[in-house]
Amino acid sequence: MEAPELTVVKKEPYKGLIIAIAVVVPVLVAVLFRVRIDGYDLSFLPPIYASINALTAVLLISAVIAIRNKKRSLHERLMKTCIGLSASFLVMYVAYHMTSDPTSYGGEGPIKYVYYFLLVTHILLSVIITPMVLFTFSRALAGNFERHRALAKFTFPIWLYVAITGVLVYLMISPYYK
Numbered sequence: 001m002e003a004p005e006l007t008v009v010k011k012e013p014y015k016g017l018i019i020a021i022a023v024v025v026p027v028l029v030a031v032l033f034r035v036r037i038d039g040y041d042l043s044f045l046p047p048i049y050a051s052i053n054a055l056t057a058v059l060l061i062s063a064v065i066a067i068r069n070k071k072r073s074l075h076e077r078l079m080k081t082c083i084g085l086s087a088s089f090l091v092m093y094v095a096y097h098m099t100s101d102p103t104s105y106g107g108e109g110p111i112k113y114v115y116y117f118l119l120v121t122h123i124l125l126s127v128i129i130t131p132m133v134l135f136t137f138s139r140a141l142a143g144n145f146e147r148h149r150a151l152a153k154f155t156f157p158i159w160l161y162v163a164i165t166g167v168l169v170y171l172m173i174s175p176y177y178k
Contacts, residue, residue: 012135013142022131029094037098045096046170046177052089053166056082060160076140082159083133089166106176115172122165129159 063078105115132155139148 012138013144014134014138018131018134018138021134025090025130026127029090032094033097035098040099042096042099043177045092046174049089049092049096050167050170050174052085052092053163053170056085056089057160057163057167059085060156060163064156079137079140083137086133101178103173103176103178105173107172111172115169118165118172119169122162122169125158125165126162129155129162133159 059078059082063075063082066072066078067075105112105119107115132151136148136151136155139145139151
């Protein structure tokens with residue numbers, strides 16, 4: 001009788017750290033949104049962080065093209081850049097909202113519902129995408145490419161959606177900034 005073949009599943013690297021980040025980041029962002037720092041004018045940031053979202057979307061697509069063309073090193077550099085851009089976005093986004101009054105959307109009719117749909121799905125998915133990106137990335141770092149690819153199939157479209165809707169939400173609300 002032949003012994004059954006064992007499948008070795010590599011341990012999930014950085015699991016505890018990723019879960020901690022996935023919990024701490026949204027809580028910290030929510031807390032910092034309640035903090036108001038006066039005396040700073042960061043009104044120049046929204047077009048910058050919207051541009052970062054646009055660049056992230058382009059680089060995500062470029063990274064998928066790179067890996068499909070077997071350009072692993074380029075794919076890795078693009079993905080690391082996307083992670084850095086997303087972290088920069090988050091810092092700028094929080095800084096802006098800590099120093100600025102909230103802006104209400106002024107559109108009316110059906111476009112208002114489109115805006116709020118995009119905004120709500122963008123926010124909800126941005127919370128979900130953080131641990132997905134980190135788990136996908138950590139699997140690649142650990143050389144667990146089979147599990148990396150399996151998760152990346154879900155991570156990529158959600159991250160792309162978050163990046164694109166970030167730009168759309170900015171374009172829709174920008175006429176109402178003070």
